[in-house]
Amino acid sequence: MTEHLEFHSDQERLQQKRLLRFRLYFALGFVLVLFLFLIGRMAYLQWYNFDRYHGLAEGNRISIEILPPTRGKIYDRNHVLLADNQPVYAIKMIREKMTDIDAVQQALQKLMPEVDPESMDKFFKRFKQGNRVKPYTLPFTLDEQQAAEYAVIGYQFPGVTLSARLKRVYPFHEHAVHALGYVGRINQKELQKLDPALYRGTDIIGKSGIEKYYEPILHGQPGVQQVETNARGRVLRKLETLPAIPGQDIHLTLDIKLQQYAESLFTQKRGGLVALDPQNGEVLAYVSMPTFDPNLFVDGIAHDTYRDLLNNPNRPFINRVINGxxxxxxxxxxxxxxxxxxxxxxxxSKKIYDPGYFEYKNHRYRDWKRTGHGFVDMDAAITQSCDTYFYMLSLDMGIDNIHDALYPFGFGHRTGIDLYGESRGILPSQEWKRETKGKPWYRGETIISSIGQGYNLATPLQLAQATAVLANRGKVVQPHLLRMPLSEPSEQIEIKNIDNWERVITAMSHVMHSKKGTAHKHALDLGFKMAGKTGTAQVFSLKEANYNADEIDKSLHDHSLFIGFAPIDKPKIAVAVIVENGGSGSKTAAPMAVQLIKHYLEEQAKIPTGSGDQAS
Known part of the structure; x- marks a missing residue:
């Protein structure tokens, strides 16, 4: 009995040992399998997918920042700064790293109360709908005080950083804006046409004028830098930098002092003025009045301000020099x-008799002088601006000959100035009317075309170029704003008899210096000889020869025009002036041009303008 019990006890112990050994082997196998799985997983992550996960890890720690290029500066001909870059502070935001966008908007609106709330709302609406990982820059800059105030509370807003950048600034504000142009925010239409690689990190672009025409030169090329950040997006240190290539500085032909003086002549007036160097086509002054401050557009103009400018009846946005x-x-x-x-x-030398009108097919074309000029030759017709002489002359010439005579001087086609959007003007001919109007040309239209009325249209720049060509005795120069040596030889109008050119120029000098000249009273104190021609352009047709300016609306008054150059023998400046609704050319435009030429020759060319020999 005792042996039987001992037998069962040994058997149970053996079974327990087997069970324990099985459990140990199972546990060991499970641990081994788990360990092999962990090794495999580690190998999968660390070796097979190393590049992917390393990139993700580095992306959380290292950020790539685009370095916008510094925009090139713009100077005048005397190295006076016209367009500068001013250090300011900007807010940059990444939506993925932000926790409360609305709180950020409220804090920024409180920090910058001068910003239009509607503009702020528009930005944050676009921001919320934009790319989550793309950095966006608030289109409103902070001054030093605002930047300091934000630095105190900035820790509360992860994903929002304060950075310094350069802002375009125009030190002379509204002066020369139609030539300089301005920069503004890149819109969607522009974005579709731009090279993304060149405009990474940049949100402004030239919108008009020189800023737009020379955008490829002024813009530069962006750079990149790697920065290490913490979990809240704060920059810890810079790792590697590929610097941006700044845009090129450029010098213009403008003289800002002359520009300011020219603009001062347009007190409460609308119109355009161009002053050229006849020898090389350099634009010395470029005036389109009224004007506006380009600084308003750099950070985005307020809606109300833009609306007021757009609805201004004087239309300050029109570039009258090339589009008027x-x-x-x-x-x-x-x-x-x-x-x-x-x-x-x-x-x-042939003389015609002017009774004060010219009759053709039962229609009377009146001269501006009701009593007429009597017997006049070509010199007297130009000096006294006799309409009747040119009425008669036009029928002998014909419209096509008039067209062919004026076209080489630049009428009817673009001058090619380095600005976008230049208008052609109109120089009519029989072919032009057939193509544009689908009607034949009538001789009565030739009569009024001979005195610059009818279909004829010209820009102030075209008049200035034509004046320069005449001053050069046929040498054609192309107006330009970028100061650079001319690479191409100038064209020369064919001259059949140089004496004819001198006769016309002499007649223009008589306009200024002869007692019967239409502008002689404005040239009494000049110590140099000047050539000029006054002009008056009707805004609407008249049934009578004259009108009472006090009885009609100011907008219907005649336009006042003048062209001129000086000195006659060696011209240094050619000027064209148009004053909208300014009345007679001898009354308004002529004195403005004379003052400008006198100022320029005294201050810049250093030609004495005291008493001297006068043309008779």
Whole structure:
């Protein structure tokens, strides 16, 4: 019995040992399998997918920042700064790292009360709908005090950083804005046409004027830098930098002092003025009035301010120098006369009788002087601006000959100035009317075309170029704003008889210096000889020869025009002036041009303007 019990006890112990050994082996196998799984998983993560996960890890620690290029500065001909870059502070945000966007908006609005709340709302609406990982820059800059105040509370807003950047600034504000242009925020239409690689990290672009035309030169190329950040997006240190390539600085032909003086002549007036160097086509002054401050557009103009400018009845956004198209009036008479005597249509010494009107097919075309000028030759017709002389001359020339005589001077086509959007003007001909109007040309239209009315339209720049070509005795120069040596030889208008050119220029000098000249009273104190021509362009047709300016609306008054150059023998400046609704050219535009030329020759060219020999 005892042996039987001992047998069962040994058997149970053996079974327990087997069970324990099985459990140990199972546990060991399970641990081994688990360990092998962990090794495999580690190998999968660390070796097979190393690049992917290393990149993700580094992305949480290292950020790539785009370094926008410094925009090139713009100077005038005397190295006076016209467009600068001013250090300011900007807010940059990444939506993925932000916890409360609305709180950020409220804090920024409180920090910058001068910012229009509607503009702030528009930005944050776009921001919330934009790319989660793309950095966005608030389009409103902070001054030093605002930046300091934000630095105190900035820790509360992860994903929002304060950084310094350069802001475009125009030190002379509204002066020369139509030539300089301005920069503004890149819109969606522009974004579709831009090279993304060149405009990474940049949110402004040239919108008009020189800023737009020379955008590829001024913009530069962006750089990149790697920075180490913490979990809240704060920069800890810079790791590697590829610097941006700044844009090139450029010098313009403008003289900002002359520009300011020219603009001061337009007190409460609308119009355009261009002053050229006849020798090389450099634009010395470029005036379109009224004007506006380009600094308003750099950070995005307020809606109300933009609306007020847009609805301004004086239309300050119009670049009148290249887009204002006006009847040239009597300013084209010297060019018509030159074409006539060069082509032997009339002798410069032939006289015609002016009773104060010219009749053609039962229609009376009146002269500006109701009593007439009596007997006049070509010199007297230009000096006294006799309309009747040119009425008669036009029928002998014909419209196509008038067109061919004026076209080489730049009328009817673009000058090619380095600005976008230049208008062509209109220089009519029989072919032009057939193509544009689908109607034949009538001789009565030739009559009024000879004095710059009818279909004729010209820009102030075209008038200035034509004046420069005449001053150069046929050498054609292209107006330009970028100061650079001319790479191409100038064209030369074919001259059949140089004496004809001198006769016309002499007649223009008589406009200024002869007692019967339409502008002689404005040139009494000049110590140099000047050539000029006044012009008056009708805004609407008249049934009577004259009108009472006090009885009609100011907007219907005649435009006042003048072209001129000086000195006559060695011209240094050619000027064209148009004053909208300014009345007679001798009354408004002529004194402005004379003052500008006198100022320029005294201050810049250093030519004495005291008493001296006068033209008779």
């Amino acid at each position: 198209q006006y009847p040239p009036g009597s300013t084209i008479k010297p060019f018509v006369a030159l074409g006539a005597i060069e082509n032997n249509v009339i002798s410069p």
